[in-house]
Amino acid sequence: MAHRYIGKRLPQLDSFHKVTGIATFTHDLELPGMLYAKLVTSIYPHAKVSKVDASEALKVPGVVTIATGRDFPYRLGIYVGDRDVLAMDKVNWVGHPVAAVVAETLEAAEKAVDLVEVEYEPLEPVFDPLKALEPDAPLIHPKLGEYRRAPAFTPVPGTNIANRFVLKRGNVEKGFEESNVVIEKEFKLPFVSHAYLETQSTIAQYKMDGTVEVWTSAQSPFAVRYLMALSLGIPVGNITVNVPFVGGGFGGKAGLAWEPLTALLSKKAGYRPVKLELSRKEQFTSGAVRDGVYAKVKAGAKKDGRLMALKGRLIFDAGGYGDYTVNVSRAAGYSFGEVYDLPNVYCESLAVYTNKVPTTAMRGFGHPEAVWAVERTVEMVSSELGVDPLEIRLKNVVKPGVSVTVTGEKLRKDAGNPSDCLDAVAKAINWGGPVRKPGEPWRYIGKGISVFCKGPAQPPNAASSAIIKLNEDGTVDLMVGTGNFGQGTVTSLTQIVAEELGIPVEKVKFKFIRGTDSMAYTWQTVGSRGLYTDGNAVLEALEDVKKQIKEVASQVLRVKPEDLEIRDEKVYLKGRPWESIPLSELVMGYTYPNGNSIGGPIIGRGKYISPLNTYLDPETGQGIPTIFYTYGATGCIVEVDALTGKVRVLKAVQAFDLGKAINPLMVECQIDGGFIMGMSVALFEEITFDERGWVQNPNFSAYWVAHARDIPDEMMEISIENPQSDGPYGARGIGEVVMLGVPPAIANAVYHAIGVNINNMPMHPENIWKEIKKQKPELLEELKRKLMEIRELKVER
Amino acid sequence: MARNITLIVNGVKREVEIEDNELLLDVLREKLKVKSVKAACWRGECGACTILLNGEPVKSCIVLAAEADGSEITTVEGLIKDGELSPIQRAFIENGALQCGFCTPAFTLFCHYILSTRPDITEEELREELSGIICRCGTYKQIIRAVMQAKKHYKK
Numbered sequence: 002m003a004h005r006y007i008g009k010r011l012p013q014l015d016s017f018h019k020v021t022g023i024a025t026f027t028h029d030l031e032l033p034g035m036l037y038a039k040l041v042t043s044i045y046p047h048a049k050v051s052k053v054d055a056s057e058a059l060k061v062p063g064v065v066t067i068a069t070g071r072d073f074p075y076r077l078g079i080y081v082g083d084r085d086v087l088a089m090d091k092v093n094w095v096g097h098p099v100a101a102v103v104a105e106t107l108e109a110a111e112k113a114v115d116l117v118e119v120e121y122e123p124l125e126p127v128f129d130p131l132k133a134l135e136p137d138a139p140l141i142h143p144k145l146g147e148y149r150r151a152p153a154f155t156p157v158p159g160t161n162i163a164n165r166f167v168l169k170r171g172n173v174e175k176g177f178e179e180s181n182v183v184i185e186k187e188f189k190l191p192f193v194s195h196a197y198l199e200t201q202s203t204i205a206q207y208k209m210d211g212t213v214e215v216w217t218s219a220q221s222p223f224a225v226r227y228l229m230a231l232s233l234g235i236p237v238g239n240i241t242v243n244v245p246f247v248g249g250g251f252g253g254k255a256g257l258a259w260e261p262l263t264a265l266l267s268k269k270a271g272y273r274p275v276k277l278e279l280s281r282k283e284q285f286t287s288g289a290v291r292d293g294v295y296a297k298v299k300a301g302a303k304k305d306g307r308l309m310a311l312k313g314r315l316i317f318d319a320g321g322y323g324d325y326t327v328n329v330s331r332a333a334g335y336s337f338g339e340v341y342d343l344p345n346v347y348c349e350s351l352a353v354y355t356n357k358v359p360t361t362a363m364r365g366f367g368h369p370e371a372v373w374a375v376e377r378t379v380e381m382v383s384s385e386l387g388v389d390p391l392e393i394r395l396k397n398v399v400k401p402g403v404s405v406t407v408t409g410e411k412l413r414k415d416a417g418n419p420s421d422c423l424d425a426v427a428k429a430i431n432w433g434g435p436v437r438k439p440g441e442p443w444r445y446i447g448k449g450i451s452v453f454c455k456g457p458a459q460p461p462n463a464a465s466s467a468i469i470k471l472n473e474d475g476t477v478d479l480m481v482g483t484g485n486f487g488q489g490t491v492t493s494l495t496q497i498v499a500e501e502l503g504i505p506v507e508k509v510k511f512k513f514i515r516g517t518d519s520m521a522y523t524w525q526t527v528g529s530r531g532l533y534t535d536g537n538a539v540l541e542a543l544e545d546v547k548k549q550i551k552e553v554a555s556q557v558l559r560v561k562p563e564d565l566e567i568r569d570e571k572v573y574l575k576g577r578p579w580e581s582i583p584l585s586e587l588v589m590g591y592t593y594p595n596g597n598s599i600g601g602p603i604i605g606r607g608k609y610i611s612p613l614n615t616y617l618d619p620e621t622g623q624g625i626p627t628i629f630y631t632y633g634a635t636g637c638i639v640e641v642d643a644l645t646g647k648v649r650v651l652k653a654v655q656a657f658d659l660g661k662a663i664n665p666l667m668v669e670c671q672i673d674g675g676f677i678m679g680m681s682v683a684l685f686e687e688i689t690f691d692e693r694g695w696v697q698n699p700n701f702s703a704y705w706v707a708h709a710r711d712i713p714d715e716m717m718e719i720s721i722e723n724p725q726s727d728g729p730y731g732a733r734g735i736g737e738v739v740m741l742g743v744p745p746a747i748a749n750a751v752y753h754a755i756g757v758n759i760n761n762m763p764m765h766p767e768n769i770w771k772e773i774k775k776q777k778p779e780l781l782e783e784l785k786r787k788l789m790e791i792r793e794l795k796v797e798r
Numbered sequence: 799m800a801r802n803i804t805l806i807v808n809g810v811k812r813e814v815e816i817e818d819n820e821l822l823l824d825v826l827r828e829k830l831k832v833k834s835v836k837a838a839c840w841r842g843e844c845g846a847c848t849i850l851l852n853g854e855p856v857k858s859c860i861v862l863a864a865e866a867d868g869s870e871i872t873t874v875e876g877l878i879k880d881g882e883l884s885p886i887q888r889a890f891i892e893n894g895a896l897q898c899g900f901c902t903p904a905f906t907l908f909c910h911y912i913l914s915t916r917p918d919i920t921e922e923e924l925r926e927e928l929s930g931i932i933c934r935c936g937t938y939k940q941i942i943r944a945v946m947q948a949k950k951h952y953k954k
């Protein structure tokens with residue numbers, strides 16, 4: 002059947018608000034009587050806080066109150082409660098909030114912050130996660146064993162290990178024995194910033210009656226509410242969390258952030274609303290960033306390229322706290338090599354505390370880190386064996402309906418197909434065909450590919466729901482808890498509603514301020530789950546709505562409900578299109594000519610929970626970790642300037658088996674946005690620390706993110722549509738998978754351009770140049786010769 | 799020292815008391831409540847605070863309010879004429895040139911300026927010109943497409 006709205010390129014439903022400036026972010030919000038908070042942060046990476054003296058600071062006119070860690074003895078966190086509200090007795094990184102000033106104006110708060118005297122007793126810090134693993138390393142969380150934790154996590158008390166996860170299938174050692182070639186390599190990824198444009202911003206008011214209202218730049222209002230309730234001991238029903246427009250999240254605004262602190266400050270300041278907004282610098286030094294990783298990967302393969310065994314050790318540098326990173330590292334562990342059909346796989350994945358800025362989820366959730374190591378390894382196996390990189394991938398990727406995943410799950414027939422993605426990408430970059438001749442003799446051009454997949458990382462019982470309310474005029478209120486911060490999920494959901502109810506899409510309304518009091522529950526807006534989980538809840542709610550409408554209409558028309566159909570804002574009798582009732586006459590109840598009425602306001606409800614997910618086996622990591630897999634492949638053509646080490650992507654192609662593109666415009670934006678972010682992380686981004694643990698580049702001059710001039714000349718987006726039978730219209734999620742394959746595809750292309758393997762990110766000019774010098778000094782000799790020739794030519798002329 | 803200045807914001811004359819060291823960004827956002835002007839770095843690096851000062855784009859976080867006394871200021875609201883969106887705003891919507899929308903007021907306004915002053919700009923020049931504003935969501939390709947599509951409306 003032809004669709005009216007499914008598959009249509011509709012703009013984001015809040016576009017008008019965004020282009021006119023009326024979209025209001027937490028950044029923009031002010032409440033009557035609002036106060037401003039500012040943080041006093043640690044100047045030591047590891048120290049006991051012996052004294053905080055706020056007496057001078059309190060004298061600043063306009064200062065209302067100053068709080069320290071002892072005022073708020075709570076532990077926060079989503080998977081492991083390893084965070085304090087303000088440092089209780091000890092600081093774990095430079096930037097750790099020690100105290101907070103609340104004042105009538107931001108200026109007064111800023112002034113007072115400088116006058117708060119903190120006395121520290123420095124402790125020995127540890128910055129390198131490998132050193133933090135040594136038996137005599139300083140302990141960053143001595144009370145690790147006492148922290149609240151979710152069932153799937155295993156911190157190791159008495160060490161700096163926040164979580165240890167093991168994936169084990171088959172016998173890797175045997176696999177290596179059976180291999181013709183075995184390679185082992187090391188990889189590094191630095192800390193990176195989400196760099197969402199709107200910094201973290203929260204307003205909270207603790208009210209005298211014990212209720213709390215929060216406005217916050219967060220991804221998941223319900224998770225904020227629940228986690229706040231859990232950690233502060235407030236009933237869930239006493240908390241309201243409102244989320245206005247959000248200026249980017251990328252995982253960094255998942256879970257819980259500054260909401261508890263802001264609420265507690267409000268209480269301490271006499272129940273007035275308090276706003277805390279991080280500066281960009283604070284966002285780099287006090288807010289959480291993406292973990293750094295050290296990885297070691299060993300792979301064995303037969304002569305023909307068949308992978309026999311894959312073994313990995315992933316050390317996630319969690320920084321000062323890792324309440325979310327424990328799950329990031331776990332997800333990297335259970336997804337290690339999961340795009341491949343591997344007879345033998347082993348991965349040990351650790352999250353380790355260090356005295357650096359804390360870490361949290363970021364788009365891709367552990368997968369970009371693991372995919373980098375695996376896809377670089379596979380590329381090196383391919384060059385070692387002389388098997389074409391495309392061929393080795395096609396040979397080894399999982400086949401739907403046939404393969405068993407690394408966690409022991411037999412793939413369903415409708416699981417999506419990585420081979421289709423690889424084929425599409427290879428064709429689009431003319432894989433195997435010639436590359437264009439570079440403009441200058443010191444430039445080299447190469448092509449690279451990668452393949453990967455991701456499913457939502459969520460607890461097995463993560464649920465979603467939807468409420469659909471019909472209004473007097475036949476417009477529809479869609480109430481879902483899923484976030485609307487640029488991904489376009491909600492736009493796609495309104496398309497589903499319009500399609501199913503046969504009404505114009507403009508008639509489906511969604512309120513842009515999402516509140517826990519006004520929206521239906523959804524666990525979180527993370528993991529590319531929204532369209533699938535909330536979409537299924539919406540479909541169920543629509544069935545409910547249709548059933549209610551037909552029930553009333555069937556009485557009016559005196560037919561069976563099955564004989565009715567709903568389209569064009571009317572209810573029709575099948576086969577007799579001249580008999581119909583307008584929806585608007587039914588939605589609030591139908592009234593007969595004599596005034597008798599039946600029915601009543603129509604509200605549909607739907608829900609979704611996965612019946613299939615399981616906890617993973619604690620010894621082997623086997624089980625069903627996720628609800629679907631979105632497969633993808635990235636291909637790119639890059640140009641390397643061997644004189645400067647600069648890499649430029651000329652052409653980018655990505656293909657995803659997303660089942661069904663409900664809105665191809667939103668899909669395009671996700672694919673391109675994901676490529677650009679992945680490229681930015683691959684080529685430019687790295688938070689650097691000096692030897693005292695201070696962040697050296699907490700701003701956008703020194704921490705470069707991709708600008709318009711950096712993007713590829715050509716970008717292509719390919720949707721493969723092998724439907725997922727239980728996805729809405731066959732759809733799977735796409736929000737994160739779009740950046741997974743970009744760094745390795747670029748690195749693989751760099752290898753094919755200049756024959757140099759880059760295993761540490763970012764691939765900025767200095768790193769590339771150093772690697773050329775180390776791995777291929779002859780290239781520089783060749784360049785020297787070329788340059789001489791050019792000069793001679795010029796002299797001759 | 800406090801003093802009074804006059805700013806003509808989107809055609810409306812507004813008087814405001816400022817301190818000598820106050821930034822134009824803060825005066826616009828905190829005193830005049832023009833919240834479409836965003837801030838994301840507070841030091842001239844992200845471009846989210848871009849406005850037109852007497853018709854020229856500036857980053858309002860690195861301009862002193864005192865310097866702007868008597869100036870005309872245009873923000874994205876000023877692009878709407880008689881309740882109608884400008885062609886560049888419509889093109890942004892149609893082309894998906896926005897995701898989270900935080901950079902959108904700045905980009906829309908800046909692209910309007912570019913098209914008004916250089917309606918023949920090439921794609922390559924445009925990439926350079928746009929490189930003063932960050933879009934972390936990565937909508938650059940769609941922004942470029944929107945500008946190219948809206949071009950025809952700005953040619954004399």
Ligand code: FES
Binds near residue numbers: 839840848
């Ligand atoms: S806030 Fe002005 S350029 Fe960033």
Ligand code: FES
Binds near residue numbers: 198932937
């Ligand atoms: S749309 Fe989010 S920063 Fe540009």
